[in-house]
Amino acid sequence: MTKPAPQHFDPETGEVMGHLKALVSALKRSADLLDVLGAEEFRANAFRSAARSLEGQDEPLETLAAREFRRIPKVGPSIAAELMTYVQTGVFGPLAELEAQLPPGVLSLFRVRGLGPKKIRALWEAGIDSLQTLWEAAQDGRLSKLKGFGAKSAATLSDAAEFALASQSREFLNTALRLGTQVATLLDGLEPRLSGELRRSLDTIGTVRLTATATAPQLLERLEGRLDEVQSVEGKPLLTGRLEGLPVEIGHATAEARGALDLTFGGGPLYRQAARARAQELGLSLSGRGLKRGATLLETPAESDVLRELGWPELPPEYREDEHWTLGGAALAALPPAEALLRVQDLRALLHTHSTWSDGTASIEAMAREAERLDFGADGGCYLGTGDHSGAAHYANGLDAGRLRQQLREVRELQAAGVPLVAGAEVDILEDGSLDYPDELLAQLDYVVVSVHSHFTLSSERQTERLIRAVSHPLTTILGHPTGRLLLRRPSYPLDLEAVLEACAATGTVVEINASPYRLDLDWRAALRWRDRLKFAINTDAHTLGGLTDVQYGVMAARKAGLVPEQVINTLKREAFLDFVRTQRQQR
Structure with a gap:
């Protein structure tokens, strides 16, 4: 049996989508590992060139695979063959071969913000071959003495290594969903069925959990040779293993006890404890083996059967988190039911996207046509909101005022030709909180996203003042990725988030939930706290055609925050969205 092709799974729609991003990531990772090994520079360059070429393709993965990746610039016969194997088996041979040549600790150094392959090679050659040894070397002064590092770099890497150590046992949501x-x-x-943290749509995942109606021998027969370290846990209805290094747990039950297994295996710690305590109050016992009265197994083929016996409401899986449970009965009951929560199909606008004008890989028209093609089932079709970087983001080929005016002309011409677009920009918030374009130019845009991309080390007070000034600007529509965090790589910059969100509420500024699975910023916990006082935007921040489907991860975060379509401006049709922005500006 072959492994499935690289995929992304949308738990709301049940759709599994083949995704070019997995192939691009494998190519880039292979090039990085070749750099770490210090060999075959031409091969590393070939992988990177192929990755860039794939990122720029307008066609879906299925079409490219159907012609076996032929006729793609920079993708030679050998790389094309390896990509086909990846699509068919889920294994990219060159990457697996390279990973086998490097110690796991060296591979873990890629989690440290600020470390590229060449610096990782230098560390490895100096005997620093893990997150722990990196942190120790930063503490005892060895790191600052290495060529190319220095005292300032050592201090920064010390903090980054400490953060990576704390998060090294977790994985990004998109990767865990794929696995x-x-x-x-x-x-x-x-x-x-997906279970545990995956079913609850946590932003990062520690263990891939599933449930199945099966016996341990059945599971072993299916999974031996396909998962690493597969074993049945003695005395428990549980099978464990590892896939691509991430722990996997599969709970199994008979059909009669499946509901009890799903309930106990899928909830957060406090939810599970409360469920077992409630069962005890009623003279019952609840575990993954079933709901029992004494030695008698009660038939509970579905979770709803268990909940009926317990006299409990059926909470959406997203609400079975400790943070929800501690809200208390009344507040938890006041959250919208599952059927009212935001769905991918409710979205009409894919806002805050990047094109070849700055650091994206596709043209504005190609991005807009892809948004139109995706559609998500929304009546009236999807439209794209441009959002290329402003000039201060020089590292990302940001647009100065002159280039933005040129881009605006292109957007208006495309709009006149019927291309579904609104014109925006991702405008840098400068150090003092002012914006990177003059007001007369901002006023010509259909909407404005303001974001922090620099000066992360300002004090909390100055960072907070900076953001409050920016969100209070009369032409600001949306605050982009509000805390600047990069999941598993970089924590939020210091700021008083509550004060910033208070300013957004006061001025009517929309707050972004950045849908990139590497950001998911604003955090769903903050969105849950502020759900009744703010409007939100689920923004892709897409730099590639494939990145537009990342919106699904933002929707997952929004559902955990209890958001309904009316609270999310992406659900507005194009004219209604433009009216929203006009009203927002008039009321300031």
């Missing part, structure tokens, strides 16, 4: 989907495919016919 969970692979395991579910292997268990076809055994009613596999």
Whole structure:
């Protein structure tokens, strides 16, 4: 049996989408590892060139694979063959071969913000071959003495290594969903379901959990040779293993006890404890083996059967987190039911996107046509909101005022030709909180996203003042990625987030939930606290055609925050969105 192709899974729609991003990532990772090994520079360059070429393709993965990746610039026959193998098996041979040549600790150094392959090679050659040894070397002074590092770099890497150490046992949501989907495919016919943190849509995942209607021997038969370290746990209805280094746990039950397994395996710690305590109050016992009265197993094929016996409401899986449970009964009950929560199909606008004008890989028209093609089932079709970087983001080929005016002319011409577009920009918030374009130019845009991309080390007070000034600007529509965090790589910059969100509420500024699975910023916990006082935008921040589908991860975060379509401006049709921005500006 082959492994499934690289995929992304949308738990709301149940759709599994083949994704070019997985292939691009494998090519780039392979090039980086070649750099670490210090060999075959021409091969590393070939992988990077192929990755850039794939990123710029307008066609979906299925079409490219159907012609076996032929006729793609910079993708030679050998790389094309490896890509086909990846699509068919889920394994990119060159990457697997390179990873086998490097110690796991050296591979973990890629999690440290500010470390590229050449610096990782230098560290490895100096005997620094893990996150722990990196942190120790920063503490004892060895790192600052290495060529190319220095005292300031050592201090920065010390903090980054400490952050990476704390998060090294977790994985990005999109990666964990891909792995969970692979395991579910292997268990076809055994009613596999995503469970645990995946089912609850946490922003990062520690263990890929699933449930199945099966016995331990059935699971072992399916998974031996396909997962690493597969074993049945003695005394528990549980099978464990690892896939691409991430722990996998599969709970199994009979059909009669499946509901109890799903309930106990899928909830957060406080939810599970409360469920078991409630069962005890009623003279019952609840575990993954089933709901029992004494020795008698009560038939609970579905979670709803268990909840009926417990006299509990059926909470959406997203609400079974500790943060929800501690809200208390009344506040939890006041959150919208599952059927009212935002869905991918509710979205009409894919805002805050990047094109070849700055650091994107596709033209504005290609991005807009892809948004139109995706559609998500929304009546009236999807439209694209441009959002290329402003001039201060010089590293990203940001647009100065002259180039933005040129881009605006292109957008207006495309709009006149019927291309579904609104004109925006991602405008840098400068150090003093002013914006990177003059007001007369900002006023010509249909909407404005303001974001921090520099001066992360300002004091909390100055950072907060800076953001409050920016969100209070009369032409600001949306605050982009409000805390600047990069999941598993970089924490938020210091700021008083509550004060900034208070300013957004006072001025009517929309707050972004950046849908990139590497950001998911604003955090869903903050969105849950502020759900009744703010409007939100689920923004892709897409730099590639494939990145537009990342909106699904933002929707998952929004659902955890209890958001409904009316609270998210992306659900507005194009004219209604433009009216919203006009009203927002008039009321300031």
